[in-house]
Amino acid sequence: MTNLLSTSNQEEFGLNVLIIDDNEQITKMISSFLDMSNYECTVVNDGKEGLDLIKTNQYDSIILDLAMPEFDGYEILDALQRENPSYLSKIIVLTASNVPIENIQKFKELGISSCLQKPVDIDQLLSKIIDSSV
Amino acid sequence: MIKIKNALFLIFGITSFIMFYIGILNYLTTQDKSIGLVILIFSVIVSLGTLFATFYISKNLTKPIELLVTRMNEFSRNNLIVKNSLDDKGIEELQILHKNFEDMANKVGSALKKEKQFNLELKEMDTRKTEFMSMISHELKTPIMPILGYLQLLKKEELMGKLNEKQLDALNEISISTEKLQKLIQDVLMAQKIDLGKLTIKREMIESKKLVEDSYKSFAPICENKGTKLVLSLGTTEMVYSDIDRISQVFSNLISNALAFLPEKNGIIEVGTRDNSDNVTFFVRDNGSGISEKQKKNIFKKFYQVDTSSKRKKEGSGLGLSICDGIVQTLGGKIWVKSSLNQGTTFFFDIPKAKIPVEPFKSLKKSYYLKK
Numbered sequence: 475m476t477n478l479l480s481t482s483n484q485e486e487f488g489l490n491v492l493i494i495d496d497n498e499q500i501t502k503m504i505s506s507f508l509d510m511s512n513y514e515c516t517v518v519n520d521g522k523e524g525l526d527l528i529k530t531n532q533y534d535s536i537i538l539d540l541a542m543p544e545f546d547g548y549e550i551l552d553a554l555q556r557e558n559p560s561y562l563s564k565i566i567v568l569t570a571s572n573v574p575i576e577n578i579q580k581f582k583e584l585g586i587s588s589c590l591q592k593p594v595d596i597d598q599l600l601s602k603i604i605d606s607s608v
Numbered sequence: 609m610i611k612i613k614n615a616l617f618l619i620f621g622i623t624s625f626i627m628f629y630i631g632i633l634n635y636l637t638t639q640d641k642s643i644g645l646v647i648l649i650f651s652v653i654v655s656l657g658t659l660f661a662t663f664y665i666s667k668n669l670t671k672p673i674e675l676l677v678t679r680m681n682e683f684s685r686n687n688l689i690v691k692n693s694l695d696d697k698g699i700e701e702l703q704i705l706h707k708n709f710e711d712m713a714n715k716v717g718s719a720l721k722k723e724k725q726f727n728l729e730l731k732e733m734d735t736r737k738t739e740f741m742s743m744i745s746h747e748l749k750t751p752i753m754p755i756l757g758y759l760q761l762l763k764k765e766e767l768m769g770k771l772n773e774k775q776l777d778a779l780n781e782i783s784i785s786t787e788k789l790q791k792l793i794q795d796v797l798m799a800q801k802i803d804l805g806k807l808t809i810k811r812e813m814i815e816s817k818k819l820v821e822d823s824y825k826s827f828a829p830i831c832e833n834k835g836t837k838l839v840l841s842l843g844t845t846e847m848v849y850s851d852i853d854r855i856s857q858v859f860s861n862l863i864s865n866a867l868a869f870l871p872e873k874n875g876i877i878e879v880g881t882r883d884n885s886d887n888v889t890f891f892v893r894d895n896g897s898g899i900s901e902k903q904k905k906n907i908f909k910k911f912y913q914v915d916t917s918s919k920r921k922k923e924g925s926g927l928g929l930s931i932c933d934g935i936v937q938t939l940g941g942k943i944w945v946k947s948s949l950n951q952g953t954t955f956f957f958d959i960p961k962a963k964i965p966v967e968p969f970k971s972l973k974k975s976y977y978l979k980k
Binding site for chain 1: 742745746747749750752753754755757758760761767768790797801806808
């Protein structure tokens with residue numbers, strides 16, 4: 475059974491995606507979907523680990539949750555803004571929180587690829603991943 | 609206005625002077641100077657006595673009254689009662705008056721204190737409620753994502769394999785219930801945003817006609833499926849400067865409600881506009897079971913559900929109308945309902961018109977501004 479997604483555009487085959495979210499059910503669901511769609515998927519449920527991975531590895535797209543215990547998405551964004559601002563364009567913020575307008579503006583200014591509200595349509599997520607990898 | 613002191617001195621002053629004058633007159637005109645002198649001395653004593661009495665009464669009458677006035681002032685400003693030694697002397701009636709005032713002031717003071725305390729507690733409860741709603745809606749949105757995600761995944765044959773009809777049907781049922789759950793959560797979140805005054809508005813110039821037509825088009829298929837007649841009734845096509853999405857939301861809520869309360873057969877829903885001086889009035893009318901006076905008073909309150917005796921029970925959060933109320937108010941309008949039992953219901957909401965003043969005598973250029 476052919477994967478319609480991977481055959482539609484050869485360039486998307488094997489995109490490297492990092493998922494940072496403390497909720498295991500969500501990370502499992504997204505990574506299952508991406509695996510089945512022939513993407514390389516790395517899952518991490520801890521913010522600090524996530525930041526380390528961003529700095530040491532190259533990813534085409536990073537899905538970032540905001541509300542996480544101990545080290546949250548905002549802290550990751552702050553760290554990247556200071557130390558590795560070039561990675562910000564690869565980030566897709568995916569959160570269940572009600573993001574205030576000022577923060578959405580700030581995200582745009584930082585060059586973050588997109589800001590999505592949970593629950594998100596998985597096809598829409600996929601198209602945003604493709605957008606961010608360019 | 610007369611002061612007690614002045615009145616007393618006036619009256620008794622005159623009286624004692626008259627007495628003294630009579631004594632003198634008598635002394636001057638009498639034959640018997642020795643008796644005349646006695647009378648004169650007597651009249652001097654009485655008149656002096658009257659003067660002293662006047663002083664005494666004045667002091668014991670006016671001072672305590674003035675003190676009471678001062679205390680009342682002090683109490684009304686600072687909730688304090690000033691005590692002093694004058695309390696236990698003087699006129700008994702005034703003393704009772706003072707004591708009663710003190711009792712009353714104490715009662716009022718403690719009641720005010722209790723009310724202040726109560727208000728603080730209410731404010732704190734309100735804050736906690738808001739925090740709770742915020743946390744709950746976040747927590748609820750989280751597990752919904754994997755549910756919807758897997759539902760979508762399962763329907764992708766190319767990834768998960770082909771499903772048989774029973775399986776697809778089961779998936780569909782799960783989808784329907786999950787969507788309802790989602791709507792409930794969205795309602796709670798929206799109600800909370802409105803409460804906190806954090807509802808975002810994006811205004812555009814739009815024809816009121818277009819707003820109604822959009823809602824008409826989206827609900828036409830559902831109405832047709834149900835055998836309900838959907839009627840468009842445009843009384844005006846004036847422009848408004850408002851938020852298209854928010855107004856659609858209001859229409860959506862109102863029409864969904866109407867659908868739930870229609871009669872079994874020959875249900876009619878009418879949507880449209882009317883001119884209302886500075887506003888455009890939008891309305892949604894149904895020929896359903898109607899609302900009683902009591903229900904009308906409460907219907908825009910949060911969580912209030914109209915108890916219907918019909919077999920169809922109204923589902924949902926009970927927040928729909930309070931959300932409509934919040935949205936309409938944020939847009940600068942108001943919402944109201946007209947209805948009688950078994951005679952249908954009409955919900956009206958006003959949205960301010962966009963004002964277009966034409967500059968007189970000058971160029972033909974028009975400028976748009978909004979009326980707040």
